Amino acid sequence: MGPKNTVSAFDIGGPLALTRAATAVLDARGVVIGWSPAAQQLLGYPPDEVIGRTGASLLAVPRAVPADDIGARKTFSEVLTVRHRDGHAEQVAVTVCPVDQGEARPAWVLAAAGLQEEQVWEAGQAMLHGLATQSPIGLAIYDAELRLAWANAASDQEVGAPLSEYVGKTSEDLYGVGEVLTEGYGPTLWEVMRRVLNTGEPVIDLHFRARPPAEAQVDHVWSCSYYRLLDGRGNTLGVCEDAYDITDRYRAQQRLTLMALAGRRIGATLSVEETAGQLADVAVPGFCDEIMVDLVSVVLDGEEPTAGSVRQPLMRVARRGRVGGRDGAGEDRFAAPSCGHPVWYAPGSPQAVCLATGELVLERSGAGVSGRRSAAPGAAAPLCLVMPLRARGVTMGIVTFLREHTSFPFDADERTTGDELVRHTAVCLDNARRYTRERKAAVTLQRTLLPHRLPAQSALEVACRYLPAESQVGVGGDWFDVIPLSGTRVGLVVGDVVGHGLRAAATMGRLRTTVRALARLDLAPGELLSRLDDLVGQTMDGADWGADRGTRTSARAGGAGAPGGWSDTGADARSGQEGQQVYDDAVGATCLYAIYDPVSGLCSVASAGHLPPAVVDPRTGVVSFPDLPPGPPLGLGGLPFENTEISLAHGSLLALYTDGLVESREQDIDVGLEQLARVLGGPARPLEGLCDQTLAGLHAGEPARDDVTMLLVRTRLLDAEQVAVWELPARPASVGLARTHADQQLEKWGLEELAFTTGLVISELVTNALRHASAPIQLRLIRDRTFICEVSDSGHTSPHLRHAATYDEGGRGLFIVAQLVQRWGTRYTPSGKTIWTEQALPPGQQAWPTAA
Structure with a gap:
């Protein structure tokens, strides 16, 4: 529809139309011969006062009419100042029209209206003319059947055809499948207009996305307003639509929203794969129709790519795509199998060029994308924008x-948005890569420091689990250990270092090594923890190197900070803090140490701020948590560590664990202990399966936020035939008596080959007890995986191995014993001490069969 047709729709007389204007008829001499009621209303003169007077007599300001206009007998318009009947001057707009009377004298018809009314009408006419022909706002009128009745020139341009070709069509006929973006309204414009038609409530600034007929390959977004049209009698005529194309503004707002969403979602985790997936989730469909994220393989392992490693093939880590057109928006075309495999790009493809140059590449691409389906026949190739993932100057x-459905071009603004999106992702990927490297190093160190194989022993059946934390803070310092001790006893350790990461793992290694060294001294659990606590405190007190660069006050020395914290002053006070942190991690560590004796069935336990073990009775399956005396965490000092003895029947289950197993942010630790009791209780089950059931029951489908360490042991008692005990009187004849008892027992066990060596060992140990200690003296022999000989007395002085000089009369006994046995040592008891030796069983002899 052209402008001429549009203006004719508004070509009406307005205030000067003969049906509305004040009119007068003049003869050829200018005398008034006709006066209308509208003229009387405008100037106040009744007809009898005007008819017969000249028109000029009514003028307040005389004015001559051009003779040319009169002579040419043509219509002309003037603005005249006339005198109102009450005396004031009135400006009126006058149109003079000639009246053809044939041969009679000529006459004129004057149509007049108030100048202000005429000016308002002319302004309205100009506005309507502008809206119809020049306004960028699309105007359309739909009738009561919601079919197009009229549209202005802006709407003509969108449709690209004259008005006559699309009058009578609905909005769906014009724009196809559109989408109402504003929430709270129907999905189509027809439903929105029907609502306005029925309720009369206008709709303001409704956003609608569709493709206009004149540009059917590109989405546009309009801001639309609708209101109902009524005639003079209040009858509904239809709906008027105002629409303004806001595509550029909408896309700019979408870009801002996209970047805000990317800031919230990308990098929310420290996983390389998840970060790449987050980029894909954000980009489709908000930025593109299809995305592929390919990384250098070493990045997935946490390593930094080098010039040699940045080459094809790459690893596909994320891929998303929309199915079909707008109807399939948001549906993922690619399932998991399309990721996690190498991809190769042909030389000269946009991806290969981008990888080689490190610059973005923009072109239309159909077949150059590896693993991508071909475009439909006759369809335009998709727009392809390839960008490098670079951080700290390294391409990862x-x-x-890819865009094929929206067909929006990747213009300068779009490329800037894509660049910001990729830069943000690259930084997050680099952080995730570095975290992956550190986590792998910490986990490797942690697993290296933990026992690789549990030692062979007869006292316990053992199963264990270590589950590193999957949180962003990294692995912690949890550890466990099983330490064979003298007399077939076994030491059990579980501990937890404060903090996470490499430092916590290194601190854990130091503590575990220290515990193993102290355990070899055969110390009671409480005494071992006391010495360990002293060593941690001494390390802190002695770790003040660089103190001249600042003042550091240890919590043990009365500092005001938290345990293990340092109070620093001076400009360079922090310069040594990185080195101090490895010591700080040990402060506040918890530890539980237990010694189980399979001969007596007693388990001695002491705790340094650690959770109590769980004990399952083999007869009833009831779970109990022994009430251990509370001890402070390591490094704080001030309180002793007390021993608690627990009598365990054969087949009892003892569970040692760290707080990561039973504690979480969502539940109190008491709830976790109750859950642990429910899982462990009941009939006896294989320990390996019970470990898995415990982890599944307490951490079902949830990532571990803290390290989880669990040590399950089932106790055994040595058979009475494996142990022989004699009380010896405190007289010299006891040496021979002890050898006689030993010879008889060795013969009973079939270990006659050890009789000579055992006789020498017993003679030396019993003689030392008689000379340097006092009664009671006890001899105990144990046949297990080795042959064990123990001599106990009431003395507290330990003999020392020394090398006797040539002319010394004594001092060679223990030296000889040490050469005859595999191991020997001393352990202290509440009533004295025990000196023990171990000998290997003769070839062909096996360990005593252990009861199931």
Whole structure:
């Protein structure tokens, strides 16, 4: 529809139309011969006062009418100042029209209206003319059947055809499948207009996305307003639509929203794969129709790519795509199998060029994308934008953005948005890569420091689990250990270092090594923890190197900070804090140490701020948590560590664990202990399966936020035939008596080959007890995986191995004993001490069969 047709729709007389204007008829001499009621209303003169007077007599300001206009007998318009009947001057707009009377004298018809009314009408006419022909706002009128009745020139341009070709069509006929973006309204414009038609409530600034007929390959967004049209009698005529194309503004707002969303979602985790997936989730469909994220393989392992490693093939880590057109928006075309495999790009492809140059590449691409389906016949190739993932000057991979459904071009603004999106992702990927490297190093160190194989022993059946934390803070310092001790006893350790990461793992290694060294001294659990606590405190007190660069006050020395914290002053006070942190991690560590004796069935336990073990009775399956005397965490000092003895029947289950197993942010630790009791209780089950059931029951489908360490042991008692005990009187004849008892027992066990060596060992140990100690003296022999000989007395002085000089009369006994046995040592008891030796069983002899 052209402008001429549009203006004719508004070509009406307005205030000067003969049906509305004040009119007068003049003869050829200018005398008034006709006066209308509208003229009387305008100037106040009744007809009898005007008819017969000249028109000029009514003028307040005389004015001559051009003779040319009169002579040419043509219509002309003037603005005249006339005198109102009450005396004031009135400006009126006058149109003079000639009246053809044939041969008679000529006459004129004057149409007049108030100047202000005429000016308002002319302004309205100009506005309507502008809206119809020049306004960028699309105007359309739909009738009561919601079919197009009229549209202005802006709407003509969108449709690209004259008005006559699309009058009578609905909005769906014009724009196809559109989408109402504003929430709270129907999905189509027809439903929105029907609502306005029925309720009369206008709709303001409704956003609608569709493709206009004149540009059917590109989405546009309009801001639309609708209101109902009524005639003079209040009858509904239809709906008027105002629409303004806000595509550029909408896309700019979408870009801002996209970047805000990317800031919230990308980098929310420290996983390389998840970060790449977050980029894909954000980009589709908000930025592109299809995305592929390919990374250098070493990035997935946490390593930094080098010039040699940045080459094809790459690893596909994320891929998303929309199915079909707008109807399939948001549906993922690619399932998991399309990721996690190498991809190769042909030389000269946009991806290969981007990877080689490190610059973005923009072109139309159909077949150059590896693993991508071909475009439909006759369809335009998709727009392809490839950008490098670079952080700290290192290329980690590439991102391929594809557009084929929206067909929006990747203009300068779009490329800037894509660049910001990829830069943000690259930084997050680099952080995730570095975290992966540190986590792998910490986990490797942690697993290296933990026992690789549990030692062979007869006292316990053992199963264990270590589950590193999957949180962003990294692995912690949890550890466990099983330490064989003298007399077939076994030491059990579980501990937890404060903090996470490499430092916590290194601190854990130091503590575990220290515990193993102290355990070899055969110390009671409480005494071992006391010495360990002293060593941690001494390490803190002695770790003040660089103190001249600042003042550091240890919590043990009365500092005001938290346990293990330092109070620093001076400009360079922090310069040594990185080195101090490895010591700080040990402060506040918890530890539980237990010694189980399979001969007596007693388990001695002491705790340094650690959770109590769980004990399962083999007869009833009831779970109990022994009430251990509370001890402070390591490094704080001030309180003793007390021993608690627990009598365990054969087949009892003892569970040692760290707080990561039973504690979480969502539940109190008491709830976790109750859950642990429910899982462990009941009939006896294989320990390996019970470990898995415990982890599944307490951490079902949830990532571990803290390290989880669990040590399950089932106790055994040595058979009475494996142990022989004699009380010896405190007289010299006891040496021979002890050898006689030993010879008889060795013969009973079939270990006659050890009789000579055992006789020498017993003679030396019993003689030392008689000379340097006092009664009671006890001899105990144990046949297990080795042959054990123990002599106990009431003395507290330990003999020392020394090398006797040539002319010394004594001092060679223990030296000889040490050469005859595999191991020997001393352990202290509440009533004295025990000196023990171990000998290997003769070839062909096996360990005593252990009861199931």
